[in-house]
Amino acid sequence: MSNKIAILLATYNGEYHLREQLQSILYQTHSDWHLFIRDDGSTDGTLDIIKDYASRIANITIVDNAGEYTGSAAGNFFKLLHFSDYEGFDYISLSDQDDVWAPNKLQAALAYLSLDRAGGYSSNLISYDNAMMRTSYIDKSQAQKNFDYFFQGGSAGCTYVFTREACLLIQRKTVNITTYKGRSHDWLIYAICRANDIPWVLDRQAYIFYRQHANNVWGAKSAFSGLVSKFKILRSGWYRDNVIWVAENSGADVKGVEVFERVKRNKLVDKFYLLTIVSQLRRSKRECNLLVLILLFLF
Structure with a gap:
């Protein structure tokens, strides 16, 4: 297996933090990847940024949204998941637009998947908030339970890596869903894999700096x-x-x-x-x- 990874990046009005995330992907120690970016109708400088990177980096592709805007991060991710059958790729990885990946993020995920012969992977995260000058460790890696996938996802979707076979199953299960507004793509993906007996592993290590800011859709908010x-x-x-x-x-x-x-x-x-x-x-x-x-x- 070549371990070629399709990275799916969903963007919307992410100009303030997008460059930093793109750079962290470029710095990955596992270099056999291709980045697919779909924008959901940004009105800021996001499109200019992704066009600039795509013009300079051969393994970045902008996915044409054909003027169709989903109005949700989950909808944007599922558009990405459905736009191709990912022939030639071994794994699919999801990426948010405003985080920062550790250089060994993809390499660590592949090692974990291989060790356990799993079809899906998620990890813990380091949440950080520049405005509040605060960091915290988000632990989502407790032992799986018989029915945990009914009531929670594996972790934040930005940590997810799964096999092409799992991706094709996700496509089949979600082909008739027309809207994802108010829904969580990471919870649904985890449930599809667990409910259909695709082994899923949860890594206790954290390879993503999970940025918290006013425009987060979901996130690690302050206690109150x-x-x-x-x-x-x-x-x-x-x-x-x-x-x-x-x-x-x-x-x-x-x-x-x-x-x-x-x-x-x-x-x-x-x-x-x-x-x-x-x-x-x-x-x-x-x-x-x-x-x-x-x-x-x-x-």
């Missing part, structure tokens, strides 16, 4: 603002709705049919059942405790 934001989302019913949406579009509704039916019915007896198996629904003890509160009051 993060709690307020998450509480509003939970109160809106988004979380349970997304669990159902992810399950129906990944195959999890068949793989874990009893969990799915309990979530969908959402009666008191169903909540009690989910509480009895909560340790199998999310990976960390802290997340399980939080899920208990969600199931009792906000589900």
